[in-house]
Amino acid sequence: MKVRVLLAAAILALPVAAQINNKGPEAPKGLPAPRTPDGHIDFSGVYYGPGYGPSDPPIRGGDTIARNITRGMKPEDVPLLPSAAELMRQRQAQNSKDDPEGLCLPMGTPRRDPYPWKIVQTPKLLLILFEGNVHSYRQVFLDGRPHDPDVVDTWWGDSIGTWDGDTLVIDTVGMNDKAWLDLLGHPRTEKAHIIERYTRPELGRINMEITIDDPGAYSRPWKVYESSQLAPGWEILEYICTENNRDVQHLVGK
Template sequence: MIKTNLCRVAVAVAIASVSCGVQAQQRPAQRLNNSDDPGLTLTPAIGRVSAEAPAGSRAPTADPRDFEGVWWISRYEYLLGPSAGVPPPLKPEYMTILERRVRAKNRGAPEADASTDCRPHGMPRLMESPYPIRIVQTPGQITFMHEVAHNIRRIFMDQQHPAKLKPNYLGHSVGRWEGDTLVVDTTGLNDKTFIDDEGSTHSEQIHVVERYRKINGGKDLELVMQVTDPVTLTQPYSYTRIYKWRPDVKPAEYVCEENNRNAPENGVTVAK
C-alpha cells in the first residue's frame, strides 16, 4: 500500500518523466502530428498505471451491472485523441492552440488549466486520471469518487438533463443501462478545463458519452469514451480505456490545495 502510494505521488509530481518503475513500458516520444519540430514533442504515455489486483484479492461479483468497488486505469495518455499519440480532431485554429501549449510545456512553462489551480479536471480528462476511482451504486444514482483532487461525479439514473444548466467543471451526468452497458451522458461543462493533459481545447458545447461494461470476468471495466464538440472539433471521436478491478486499494486522502507548488502565476504553471 505504501509502495503504491509512493508510486502515485511520483505520477503526480513528475510531468515529463515518471519514476514509478514503468519507464520500460513507455513508448518512445512522439511529436504532435508527426512534426519534425522538437518543440512539439509529446509527453510519453505511462504504459502501466495499475496492474491486476494481487492474488487472493476479493473476486469481482458475477453481476454484470455491479460495478461497485475500486477501479484503477491500466495506462495513462497525456493526449486524448482517437488513438495513442494522435490528437483530437481539432479544427485548425484549435490545433494551433494545442501546438502553442505543447511548445510552452517543452519550454518548461506550461499554460495553466483549472486542475493546476486545484479546480476539477473536467471531462473527459477526469476519467484519464492515474489515480484510483471508487464506484458506489445506490438507488437511482451511481457515484464516482475519484482519489485525484477529491472529485466526485454523480450519475443520475434514468433521468433527463435539466432544461437549463449553468455550466460547471464536471457538468451534469445522467445514466441508463443498455443491456449490461452503463451509458453515461454528460453535458453542462464549462470551458475552463482542457480535454487532455497536453491542452486540447473544448467549448461549453462539449458533449461526452461514456459506455462502461465489465469484461474479462469482471476484472476489467471497459470504457468507450465519445467526445463531441461542434465548436472546437471537426467531428466526434472516441477511444477505449481499461480500468482494473482493485479491491485491495483504499483510495487515499488527496489534498491538491496543500502546498500547491505548481499554482499558476499569470496563467503559467510554475514548477517550484
C-alpha cells in the same frame, strides 16, 4: 490497506516502463462481473489506470495516465478545428502551464489522472470518486430524470445514466470550456456532449467507449477507448491538492 505515495508531477515524467509497472494488485482472471439485486452489472469498486487508446480494449502501455487522450490515433482521426489546433499549439508551446489540473482545479469529464478512483453504485445514483486531482466526484443519475437545463458551465457537467442491456450509457452535457481533455491540451468547449459506454466484461476490468461530440472544437464526433483494472483491497486515500502544490509561482512555461 496498502500504503501508496504518488506524486503526480513525478509520475507524469516517469519513463513508460516505470508507468506500466506502477500498478496495484490484480483481481483473479476470468471471474464474472457482479450484479445488483435488480440484475444490472454492478460497477462498484476501486480501480486504477486508465489506459487510453484507439482500440477496444486499448493496448496497455505508452500514455497510460491520460497524458494524451488520442494516443495511438492517426492525426486525421482527431478532427480538430483550426482554432482548436491553434489553441492546443499555444498550450504546448507554454509547456501546459495553464493546465487546470496543475492549478488544483477539477479535471472535468472525461479526463482521468493516474490516481485510483472509486465507483459507488445504487439503483438510482452512481458516484465516481477521484482520489487525486481535488478529490472531485461525479454524480450519474439513474432514476430516469432528463437533463437539467439549469446545469451549465460546469466542470463535470450533468450526467444521466441509462441501461442498454449490460452496458451503462452515461450522457453528459452542461460543461464549461475551462477543462482540458488531457495534459497535451486537447480542448473541450461548452458545446461538448460526451457519451460514455461502460461495460464490465469480467470482475477485474471496466472498459469505456467515449464519444466526444464537441462542435466548438472538433469537426465531427470522435471516439476513444479506455480500460481500468480493479484494485482488490484498495480504498481511495486522502489527497489534498493545494497542500502539495507549493510552488505555483514557478509553474510557468516559456
